[in-house]
Amino acid sequence: xxxxxGAVLGVVAxxxxxxxxxxPEFSWSGTIFIIGGFTLFGIGQSIATATRRRARRRWTLxxxxxxxxxxxxxxFVAAGSVMLPTVLGGGLALTRTNWNRVVRWICLAxxxxxxxxxxxxxxxxxxxxxxxxxxxxxxxxIYGTIITAAKATFAPQLDGWRLRRWIRNTxxxxxxxxxxxLVAGNILx
Numbered sequence: 001x002x003x004x005x006g007a008v009l010g011v012v013a014x015x016x017x018x019x020x021x022x023x024p025e026f027s028w029s030g031t032i033f034i035i036g037g038f039t040l041f042g043i044g045q046s047i048a049t050a051t052r053r054r055a056r057r058r059w060t061l062x063x064x065x066x067x068x069x070x071x072x073x074x075x076f077v078a079a080g081s082v083m084l085p086t087v088l089g090g091g092l093a094l095t096r097t098n099w100n101r102v103v104r105w106i107c108l109a110x111x112x113x114x115x116x117x118x119x120x121x122x123x124x125x126x127x128x129x130x131x132x133x134x135x136x137x138x139x140x141x142i143y144g145t146i147i148t149a150a151k152a153t154f155a156p157q158l159d160g161w162r163l164r165r166w167i168r169n170t171x172x173x174x175x176x177x178x179x180x181x182l183v184a185g186n187i188l189x
Contacts, residue, residue: 006042010035037074044071068153
């Protein structure tokens with residue numbers, strides 16, 4: 001079901017892109033890339049979900065989660081790159097129930113920044129209209145579906161093993177800086 005669900009989501013995402021575009025002319029190669037990327041995303045998330053249900057060893061689930069993360073990357077090419085913090089922050093806020101509540105709220109705040117940026121852009125382009133409202137609702141539906149579908153990739157492995165605190169903090173800082181720079185660059189343009 002994963003590849004089919006991913007392809008359907010890709011078609012819906014492409015229709016949404018046409019709705020919010022100022023210049024709704026699209027190429028077949030771009031459309032095929034987008035639908036193919038979403039299909040790959042569906043495959044990766046179905047692998048992560050199936051492995052999470054059946055895995056007996058930590059390394060098998062780790063590999064499946066890495067596959068899930070890698071197959072998510074085509075969704076964040078070109079204009080889609082602005083929504084990477086939304087999916088990453090929203091996915092972590094939703095699934096990491098073992099994290100401190102403040103950290104989860106920070107992840108949610110990071111997730112909301114691009115949503116606000118795109119909403120502002122839609123209102124600037126189409127004014128306060130049903131067109132802009134449909135664009136915002138479409139964005140929330142598509143990216144909410146992506147976050148929900150990626151739960152198996154984002155969810156922690158609850159087997160008692162933990163990274164050392166200094167390694168975890170280093171990874172968090174290294175991953176946070178480019179995301180924050182991307183968001184700040186898009187907002188301050």
